[in-house]
Amino acid sequence: MAHPVYLDYNGTTPHAPEVIEAMRPFIETQFGNPSSTHWYGIRPRKAVEEARKQVAALLNCRSHEVFFTSGGTESNNHAIKGMANALGNKGRHIITTAIEHPAVLEVCRHLEIRGFETTCVGVDQAGKVNVDDICNAIRKDTILISVMHANNEVGTIQPIPEISALARKHGIAMHTDAAQSMGKIPTDVQVLGVDLLSIAGHKLYAPKGIGALFVRQGVFPEKFCHGASQERGYRAGTENVPWMVGLGRACELAAQNPGHTANHMKSMRDRLHKGLADQLDDVRLNGHPDDRLPNTLSLSFKGVEANRILEEIGLEVAASPGAACHSDTVSLSHVLEAMKIPLEWAKGTIRLSTGRMTTPEEIDRAVEAIVRAVEAIVRAVTHLRGASGV
Numbered sequence: 001m002a003h004p005v006y007l008d009y010n011g012t013t014p015h016a017p018e019v020i021e022a023m024r025p026f027i028e029t030q031f032g033n034p035s036s037t038h039w040y041g042i043r044p045r046k047a048v049e050e051a052r053k054q055v056a057a058l059l060n061c062r063s064h065e066v067f068f069t070s071g072g073t074e075s076n077n078h079a080i081k082g083m084a085n086a087l088g089n090k091g092r093h094i095i096t097t098a099i100e101h102p103a104v105l106e107v108c109r110h111l112e113i114r115g116f117e118t119t120c121v122g123v124d125q126a127g128k129v130n131v132d133d134i135c136n137a138i139r140k141d142t143i144l145i146s147v148m149h150a151n152n153e154v155g156t157i158q159p160i161p162e163i164s165a166l167a168r169k170h171g172i173a174m175h176t177d178a179a180q181s182m183g184k185i186p187t188d189v190q191v192l193g194v195d196l197l198s199i200a201g202h203k204l205y206a207p208k209g210i211g212a213l214f215v216r217q218g219v220f221p222e223k224f225c226h227g228a229s230q231e232r233g234y235r236a237g238t239e240n241v242p243w244m245v246g247l248g249r250a251c252e253l254a255a256q257n258p259g260h261t262a263n264h265m266k267s268m269r270d271r272l273h274k275g276l277a278d279q280l281d282d283v284r285l286n287g288h289p290d291d292r293l294p295n296t297l298s299l300s301f302k303g304v305e306a307n308r309i310l311e312e313i314g315l316e317v318a319a320s321p322g323a324a325c326h327s328d329t330v331s332l333s334h335v336l337e338a339m340k341i342p343l344e345w346a347k348g349t350i351r352l353s354t355g356r357m358t359t360p361e362e363i364d365r366a367v368e369a370i371v372r373a374v375e376a377i378v379r380a381v382t383h384l385r386g387a388s389g390v
C-alpha cells in the first residue's frame with residue numbers, strides 16, 4: 001500500500017538528498033573537532049565556516065552575523081532572552097503578537113515571571129498585524145519587538161519591513177521568527193530590516209535539531225550558553241558539524257531558483273484548494289488570500305470536526321489539525337482564536353502544506369480522500385440529527 005500523501009511540510013520537511021550527501025562525509029569519516037589545531041580539525045572547521053557562508057548568502061548578511069543553534073526554538077529563546085537580559089537595565093517592556101509560535105510566547109511568559117512586561121498585539125481576520133497597533137503599543141521602556149515573518153498555521157506574512165522601520169525610529173531592537181518563511185519566500189535581512197532573525201533547519205529540508213540565529217553586527221544579546229569559545233562565545237559546546245553542513249547545503253539549495261520552487265508549491269496548493277472547493281460546499285480559507293506563504297492552505301469545513309477528518313483520511317493523507325475536539329470541549333489553536341474564526345468553522349480546520357517534492361498526482365489523491373471523508377462525516381452527522389429529531 002502507498003504511504004499517505006505528505007501534506008505537512010510546515011510540520012517538517014523530508015531531508016533533501018543533496019543535504020544528506022553533503023553531511024555524509026562528516027558522519028562517516030570526517031569526525032574531527034573543528035577546534036582542533038591538528039590535521040583532523042581542518043576539514044570540519046572549513047566545512048562549518050562554508051556552511052555559515054551558505055546561510056549568510058540566503059539571508060544576504062555577513063557570515064559572522066550567523067550563529068548556529070539547535071533549531072527555531074533555541075534561536076527564539078536566544079534572541080528574546082538574550083536581548084531582555086542585555087537591555088533589562090534600559091527597559092523591561094517587550095511587544096509581540098497573539099499568533100506567535102509557543103517558542104516566542106512561552107519565552108515572553110517566562111520573562112514576565114522575571115519582571116518583564118509583554119504587550120501581545122492582536123491580528124485581523126486574515127491573521128495580519130496592523131503596524132499602527134504595534135506603534136500604539138510602543139512605550140518609553142520598550143526594548144524589543146518580536147513579530148513572526150510568516151505564521152505556521154495559516155501562512156499569513158507580516159509587514160516586517162514596516163515594523164522594523166518603526167522599531168529603528170524608536171531605537172528598539174527588532175526580532176523576527178523566520179522558521180516558516182526561510183526557503184519559501186525571500187528572507188533578505190537588509191530588506192526586512194531586522195536585528196535578529198530565527199531559522200529552523202527542518203522546515204527547509206535539513207535535519208531536525210539544527211537552526212541559526214542572525215544577529216546584526218552591533219547588536220549584542222547576552223550569551224546563550226557559557227563555556228568555551230565556539231560560536232564566538234555565544235553558544236559554547238563542540239559544534240554539530242554534520243548538521244551545520246546540512247543546514248548550509250539546504251540554504252544553498254533554497255537560494256537556487258527560489259521563484260521556481262515557490263511557484264511549484266503554490267500551484268500544488270492552489271490545485272488542492274480548487275479541487276476541494278469545487279467539490280465541497282462550506283469550505284473556508286483561513287489566512288490572507290494574497291500575503292500568504294506559497295505552500296500553506298488552512299481550510300475550515302463547516303460543522304465537521306477536524307480530528308474526525310484526520311482520522312478518516314489518516315491512511316491516505318498526512319495533515320495537521322487546527323482544532324482538537326474532545327467529547328464535550330473544543331480546543332482551538334490560539335492562532336484561529338486570535339483571528340476570531342467563528343467556532344462552527346474553526347473546529348473543522350485542517351492545515352495542509354505542500355513542498356518541493358509534492359506532485360500533481362499526490363494532490364489529486366489527497367483531494368479524492370478529503371472529499372470522500374468530509375462527505376461521509378456530513379452524511380453521518382445529518383443522519384444522526386435526523387434520527388434524534390434535532
Ligand SMILES: Cc1ncc(COP(=O)(O)O)c(C=O)c1O
Nearest residue numbers: 071072073101103152179180200
Ligand atoms: C514559526 C515557528 N517558530 C519556531 C518553531 C520551532 O522550531 P524548532 O522545531 O526547530 O525548534 C516552529 C516549528 O514548528 C515554527 O513553526
